[in-house]
Amino acid sequence: MATETAANNNKSVLWDWLTTVDHKKLAVLYLIAGALFFIKAGAMAIFMRIQLMSAENTFLSGQTFNEFITMHGTIMLFLAVTPLIFAFMNFAVPLQIGARDVAFPFVNALGFWIFFFGGLLVSLSWFFGGAPDAGWTAYVPLSSGEYADLGLDFYVLGLQISGLGTLISAINFIVTIINMRAPGMTMMRMPLFCWTGLVTSILIVFAFTPLAAGLALLMLDRIFGGQFFMPDAGGNPVLWQHIFWIFGHPEVYILVLPAFGIISEVVPAFSRKRLFGYTAMVFATLIIAFLSFMVWVHHMFTVGIGPITNSVFAIATMAIGVPTGIKIFNWLFTMWGGKITFNTAMLCASSFVPTFVLGGVTGVMLAMVPVDYLYHDTYFVVAHFHYIVVGGIALGLLAGTYYWYPKMFGHKLNEKLGQLMFWLFYIGFHLTFFIQHILGLIGMPRRVFTYLEGQGMETMNLVSSIGAFMMGAGVVVLLINIVYSAFTSERITVRDPWDARTLEWSTTTPVPEYNFAQTPQVRSLDPWFYEKVHGEGLMKPAEPMDDIHMPNGSILPLTIGLGLFVWGFGMIMLEMANPIITPWIVIGTGVIITFGSMLLHSIHEDHGYHIPLDKIKKIEKEVG
Amino acid sequence: MSDSVDVSKGLPPNPEKATLEGKNKFLGFWVFLGGETIMFATFFGTFLGLREGTAGGPSAEELFSLPLVFLMTMLLLTSSLTSVLAMFSMKKNNFRNMIILTVITVLLGFGFLACEIYEFYEYVHHGGLGFTTSAFGSSFYSLVGLHGAHVTFGLFWFITLMIRYSRTGITLTNAPKFYVASLYWHFIDVVWVFIFTVVYLMSIGGA
Amino acid sequence: MSDDLSKPFSQSALSHEEILKINRERRIQITAFAFMIFLTLLAFLAVGMEMVEPGFTIPFILLLAVVQFVLQLFYFMHLKDKDHQWPNAFMMTGIVVATPAVIALVLLLGVTKY
Numbered sequence: 001m002a003t004e005t006a007a008n009n010n011k012s013v014l015w016d017w018l019t020t021v022d023h024k025k026l027a028v029l030y031l032i033a034g035a036l037f038f039i040k041a042g043a044m045a046i047f048m049r050i051q052l053m054s055a056e057n058t059f060l061s062g063q064t065f066n067e068f069i070t071m072h073g074t075i076m077l078f079l080a081v082t083p084l085i086f087a088f089m090n091f092a093v094p095l096q097i098g099a100r101d102v103a104f105p106f107v108n109a110l111g112f113w114i115f116f117f118g119g120l121l122v123s124l125s126w127f128f129g130g131a132p133d134a135g136w137t138a139y140v141p142l143s144s145g146e147y148a149d150l151g152l153d154f155y156v157l158g159l160q161i162s163g164l165g166t167l168i169s170a171i172n173f174i175v176t177i178i179n180m181r182a183p184g185m186t187m188m189r190m191p192l193f194c195w196t197g198l199v200t201s202i203l204i205v206f207a208f209t210p211l212a213a214g215l216a217l218l219m220l221d222r223i224f225g226g227q228f229f230m231p232d233a234g235g236n237p238v239l240w241q242h243i244f245w246i247f248g249h250p251e252v253y254i255l256v257l258p259a260f261g262i263i264s265e266v267v268p269a270f271s272r273k274r275l276f277g278y279t280a281m282v283f284a285t286l287i288i289a290f291l292s293f294m295v296w297v298h299h300m301f302t303v304g305i306g307p308i309t310n311s312v313f314a315i316a317t318m319a320i321g322v323p324t325g326i327k328i329f330n331w332l333f334t335m336w337g338g339k340i341t342f343n344t345a346m347l348c349a350s351s352f353v354p355t356f357v358l359g360g361v362t363g364v365m366l367a368m369v370p371v372d373y374l375y376h377d378t379y380f381v382v383a384h385f386h387y388i389v390v391g392g393i394a395l396g397l398l399a400g401t402y403y404w405y406p407k408m409f410g411h412k413l414n415e416k417l418g419q420l421m422f423w424l425f426y427i428g429f430h431l432t433f434f435i436q437h438i439l440g441l442i443g444m445p446r447r448v449f450t451y452l453e454g455q456g457m458e459t460m461n462l463v464s465s466i467g468a469f470m471m472g473a474g475v476v477v478l479l480i481n482i483v484y485s486a487f488t489s490e491r492i493t494v495r496d497p498w499d500a501r502t503l504e505w506s507t508t509t510p511v512p513e514y515n516f517a518q519t520p521q522v523r524s525l526d527p528w529f530y531e532k533v534h535g536e537g538l539m540k541p542a543e544p545m546d547d548i549h550m551p552n553g554s555i556l557p558l559t560i561g562l563g564l565f566v567w568g569f570g571m572i573m574l575e576m577a578n579p580i581i582t583p584w585i586v587i588g589t590g591v592i593i594t595f596g597s598m599l600l601h602s603i604h605e606d607h608g609y610h611i612p613l614d615k616i617k618k619i620e621k622e623v624g
Numbered sequence: 625m626s627d628s629v630d631v632s633k634g635l636p637p638n639p640e641k642a643t644l645e646g647k648n649k650f651l652g653f654w655v656f657l658g659g660e661t662i663m664f665a666t667f668f669g670t671f672l673g674l675r676e677g678t679a680g681g682p683s684a685e686e687l688f689s690l691p692l693v694f695l696m697t698m699l700l701l702t703s704s705l706t707s708v709l710a711m712f713s714m715k716k717n718n719f720r721n722m723i724i725l726t727v728i729t730v731l732l733g734f735g736f737l738a739c740e741i742y743e744f745y746e747y748v749h750h751g752g753l754g755f756t757t758s759a760f761g762s763s764f765y766s767l768v769g770l771h772g773a774h775v776t777f778g779l780f781w782f783i784t785l786m787i788r789y790s791r792t793g794i795t796l797t798n799a800p801k802f803y804v805a806s807l808y809w810h811f812i813d814v815v816w817v818f819i820f821t822v823v824y825l826m827s828i829g830g831a
Numbered sequence: 832m833s834d835d836l837s838k839p840f841s842q843s844a845l846s847h848e849e850i851l852k853i854n855r856e857r858r859i860q861i862t863a864f865a866f867m868i869f870l871t872l873l874a875f876l877a878v879g880m881e882m883v884e885p886g887f888t889i890p891f892i893l894l895l896a897v898v899q900f901v902l903q904l905f906y907f908m909h910l911k912d913k914d915h916q917w918p919n920a921f922m923m924t925g926i927v928v929a930t931p932a933v934i935a936l937v938l939l940l941g942v943t944k945y
Contacts, residue, residue: 103648167659175652178917179644205659205921206928213666220766225756227679228670234677234759238940243666246932293928297939306944603788605797607836634842637849641914643836654918661925662932669936690879697871705864708907712857716850717843793839807908814903821874821896829878829888 019553021105022513026112027091028408033116034083040123041075042475044068049432049468052461055453065449066133067151071122073136077251078159079119081393082166085258086111088400089173089197091408095504095511096191098182098520103175105551106601111169113561118162121568125154128576135447137244138218140229140237145222153222153575157568160215163208164564170204173197182503183542184522188282191502191526192275195282196261199289200254206293207250214243223574238303245296253292256388257285259396260327263349266399267331269500270346271338274526277330284323284330291320301372310369317367324360328353344418348399351426352392359387362437377447380440386433390471398425398478406497410510411489417481421474428470435460435467501529506539508623514548514611517620545617547610554606556597563593635717635794640803642796649800657811664815667767668822675827677759684760684827687751693824696739697816700775703732704813707806714802719793722802726782729809733779740772764823771819774812781805863906870895 020026048068051060060068094102102108125131132155134143143152177198181190190198218240220226227233229240268275275281297305297313331353340346362384366372375381398421406412439460444451451457496505506528507515518541524530531539567590573583636642641650675684710725744765747753753761782805789798845853874892881888905911910919938945 104652107652171652171655171659174655175648179648179651202921202924205655206662206924209659209663210666210932213663213670217670217766220755220762226762226766227677227756227759228674228762230759232679233757234679235674235762236677236759236940236942239670239673239936242932242935242939243670246666246935294931297935303941304944305939305941309939309945599784602784605837607797630844631840633844635840636844651917655921658921658925661922662929665929665933666936669933672933672937673940690875694871694875697875698868701864701867701871704903704907705861708860708864709857712853712860715843715853716845717840719839792837795837795839797836810903810907813907814900817896817899817903820871821892825874825878825892826889829881829892 016553018558019109019555021101021109021551021553021557023090023094023102023105023108024408024511024513026108027087029112029116030083030087030090031408033112033119034080034087037075037119038080038084039475041072041080042472044072044075046468046472048072049465051449052451053465054462055455055458056450060449062449063130063133066135066447067131069447070132070135070138070151070155074122074132074155074159075119076389077136077255078162078166079115079122081255081389081397083115084397085200085255086115086166086169088193088262088397088404089200089258092404092504093173093194093197094176094180095407095507095515096194096502097177097180097185098503098516098522099176099180100515100519100548101551102172103180104172106554106557107168107172109554109557110560111165111172113557114165114168114564115162116165117561117565118158118160118165118568120158121161121565122154122158124569125151125158128154128572137248138240139244140218140221140240143218143222143240144229148222150572150575153219153572156215156219156222157571160212160219161564161568163212163215165561166204167208167212170201170208173201174205177201182516182519182522185503185527188279189522189525189527191261192264192278192281192285193258193261193502196257196264196285199285200257203250203254203257203289203292207247207254210243211247211251214240214247217243219571223571238300238305241300241303242296245299246293249296249299250289250292252385252388253288255393256396257288259352259393259400260285262396262400262403263331263352265500265502266345266349266403267334268526269403269498270341270343270349271335272340273334273338274501274529275330276333276336277326278525280326281330284326287323288320291316291323295320298367298372301369302376307369314367314369318364321360321364328357328360343402343415344413344422345399345402347419347422347426348395348402351422352395352399355387355391355395355429358434359384359391362387375440377445378440379436379444379446382446383433383436383440386436390429390433395426398422401478403498404504406492407504407507407509407511409486410492411485412492412497413481414485414489417477417484421477421481424470424477425474428467428472428474431467432464432471433467435463439464496528501526503527503539506531508620510623512619512623514550514616517548517616518545519543545613547613548616549608549610551608552606554601556601559597560594563590563595563597566590567594631796636796637715639714639717639794639796639799642799646796646800646803649804653804653807657807660811664767664770664818667763667770668818671763671767671823674759674763679758679760681757681761682751682753684764684823687747687753688824688828690824690828692739692743693820696736696743697820699732699736699739700813700816703729703736704810706732707809711803711806714794714799717794722794723786723790726786726802730779730782730786733775733782733809737772737775737779740768740775744769768819768823771812771815774815778805778809778812781808860906863902867899867902870899 017025017029047060048065051057051065090108129150132138132148132151134148134152138152138155141147177194217226217228221228227235229235229237231237264275264281295313295317297309298317301310335350362380366375366381366384402413402418439457442456444457492509495508498505503520503522506520520527520539521542523540527539531537567587570583570586570590573579573586630636641647706725706729710722710729713721713725755762755765785798785801785805792798874895877888877891904922909915910922
């Protein structure tokens with residue numbers, strides 16, 4: 001039954017945030033969680049660069065260094081960048097398609113809490129004998145029970161759980177984008193960020209499921225004595241590499257496509273031009289997504305699978321350069337002849353383009369099989385993928401942060417500090433990673449904790465470390481900026497502080513919980529811009545003012561996440577030498593909490609509540 | 625965005641997709657099934673890649689018996705049919721029929737599960753193939769066991785739905801739930817078609 | 832509106848023609864089921880009785896499985912119906928992505944070099 005009143009007047013703030021199903025609040029939760037993991041993994045990178053600053057340094061032991069490389073990669077990919085893109089997708093996608101909320105608000109919250117508890121489980125490994133240390137790829141036999149300790153059980157189960165959260169969030173986004181669009185918002189009128197969000201979610205659905213399978217196999221091998229990867233018993237270690245990279249290669253595109261989307265929003269907004277070649281951009285995105293599933297063997301060229309296989313996958317890999325090139329030119333042509341404003345968001349977005357080209361070029365170099373034997377497992381590879389993930393994804397996320405910040409928090413970030421951050425970060429980034437190409441070419445292997453004197457590597461490593469410190473300083477400036485701006489920036493009361501083009505800027509600031517008092521009628525691509533120029537400056541409503549139906553909050557997403565956490569921890573306890581309580585009790589508790597919460601949710605029919613019309617009118621008058 | 629279907633004349637023709645919530649559930653579940661395809665494909669690939677790796681333990685030809693697998697197949701296929709028929713009853717607002725057919729589906733499912741447990745028990749205790757015996761054993765038990773776990777989950781799902789809605793009749797809230805559970809059940813059946821072909825028949829016929 | 836969500840209905844809104852259509856569809860489903868049972872029998876007989884030439888058995892039963900797979904998806908799971916474009920798209924994507932993955936896991940394990 002629908003309760004007719006909004007019951008959140010007497011709730012505490014904390015309870016409100018723990019039970020929220022509002023996509024805007026979940027976006028903030030994702031942003032905070034992602035930022036915390038980002039800072040953690042970033043600090044590890046700084047420590048590793050201190051260790052590599054001079055030859056035969058003893059700042060970190062080899063074991064700690066291995067744990068740091070593993071955790072740095074794992075956290076950055078699964079627990080930092082994924083939630084950060086989800087933060088922006090959660091916030092912007094429903095607003096951009098003119099929806100009041102996502103398709104499954106409960107599942108949205110569930111996805112966040114499952115991800116969060118999964119991340120917590122991975123992080124817990126530090127307190128139980130050390131973090132995983134087999135690299136983020138966890139190749140067997142290095143990750144088998146024979147060579148890796150308890151840390152890897154945390155890796156396997158933590159990622160299994162957080163991957164589940166990511167998967168259901170992705171399903172939610174797909175259904176939202178397909179089913180919840182406002183009238184007139186056809187697929188080919190959607191902002192490019194929605195398109196990349198859709199394609200990323202599809203990639204997640206088809207890539208995280210093989211990962212779940214692979215992690216399950218590794219778990220069975222480690223905890224229950226399976227023989228999948230043990231050659232003695234008929235197993236095959238190459239199997240893991242295949243399964244991992246069937247997931248692992250699309251994963252790169254899962255992360256970079258939303259960054260492409262953000263760039264495609266920021267560049268037109270600050271060039272005062274519509275996006276050049278919108279249709280080509282959409283199809284390039286789809287082609288990239290398709291090809292990303294057909295190239296995974298290029299990570300395994302040196303395994304020795306055979307020359308025909310290597311050639312086929314090399315050609316497929318090079319083919320990805322074509323749609324990506326289309327995108328690069330479209331961004332350039334969007335800026336060409338535009339009236340460009342170089343604020344921080346635009347600085348990040350425009351500098352993304354050349355940086356990403358550099359990463360792409362080295363990618364094509366690595367796709368050539370014969371020379372890949374030379375580059376493989378050297379710093380050249382490290383430099384290549386950091387040009388993609390830092391120069392591509394991180395710059396995209398920074399651009400998104402500065403761009404959407406006023407809508408999310410009601411004030412802009414300080415521009416002076418922003419530009420300082422950009423230059424520190426950008427120069428530091430190139431200083432760190434450009435030189436690593438050369439280090440790789442003269443033969444410095446990756447994932448090794450030190451190097452010898454007199455091999456010509458000292459100076460270049462020092463330069464690289466100095467660059468890393470600059471990047472760290474840039475991030476610190478960003479954090480200072482967030483605090484500083486919260487106190488000193490003036491509140492934004494207008495709808496559209498950037499004079500932008502897409503539908504999220506047609507909402508009032510701050511965005512009311514129901515987003516749109518009346519669902520907007522979309523008449524064109526860039527609907528908000530269209531109404532500003534051709535219409536009356538406000539979106540035309542597609543429906544009369546009426547009561548608005550809203551979902552109720554629930555604590556169950558959190559308890560399901562908690563249940564999975566306990567369950568996973570119990571599984572790890574099976575491997576512990578002397579657990580304090582019987583692992584099966586812990587597992588049982590976790591299972592009961594998980595399925596009990598699911599059962600409660602299923603049995604209790606909750607149709608949400610309605611916000612009455614007079615209350616909506618009051619809110620609209622206040623903010624409008 | 626609200627539900628705009630006409631309910632004045634009775635249960636709408638497609639009750640599972642009459643509301644936006646139903647439409648969302650329907651699509652979301654199909655997306656999930658799309659993802660399940662590749663997860664099962666990974667397990668199939670693992671089995672096919674490792675099935676020669678018997679490490680001196682029993683091989684597939686020595687273990688598998690066709691009559692039992694045939695019985696299991698018939699049970700599951702028939703349960704798929706009863707589940708389809710239950711959905712036709714739902715569309716006609718015939719609640720009693722729907723519940724009866726779903727109960728038959730569940731009973732057939734339990735029959736299947738019992739056969740599978742018996743089969744695993746036989747292999748472990750009399751066939752000498754444990755989970756840890758060889759790569760073949762591990763991959764066989766994980767693939768078929770994963771399917772069995774899906775069956776178990778589906779059975780509990782049906783039972784929960786039937787208990788929860790035993791008195792309510794068909795409503796616009798529970799119609800999508802029954803429909804989605806039925807889709808899930810068909811998908812399990814589809815996977816079994818490949819399991820009996822690829823795991824059992826190919827191992828015996830390929831020798 | 833939301834109050835209607837938990838209420839059962841005393842009757843169905845189906846018109847007479849729609850009921851006839853549903854009944855016709857049900858007959859088609861039962862025929863499809865009979866055909867599937869036939870295919871299954873054929874597959875088991877092909878292996879059990881060694882009816883088919885050895886070497887040809889595996890492609891034959893795989894073909895039967897694919898036919899049955901299509902029947903299940905398009906009839907029992909209604910993929911043939913209209914307004915199933917998106918489900919079709921996701922199923923197809925799943926199959927397109929799964930095929931190279933399975934092939935790779937079977938062939939490209941480095942045992943035989945291709």
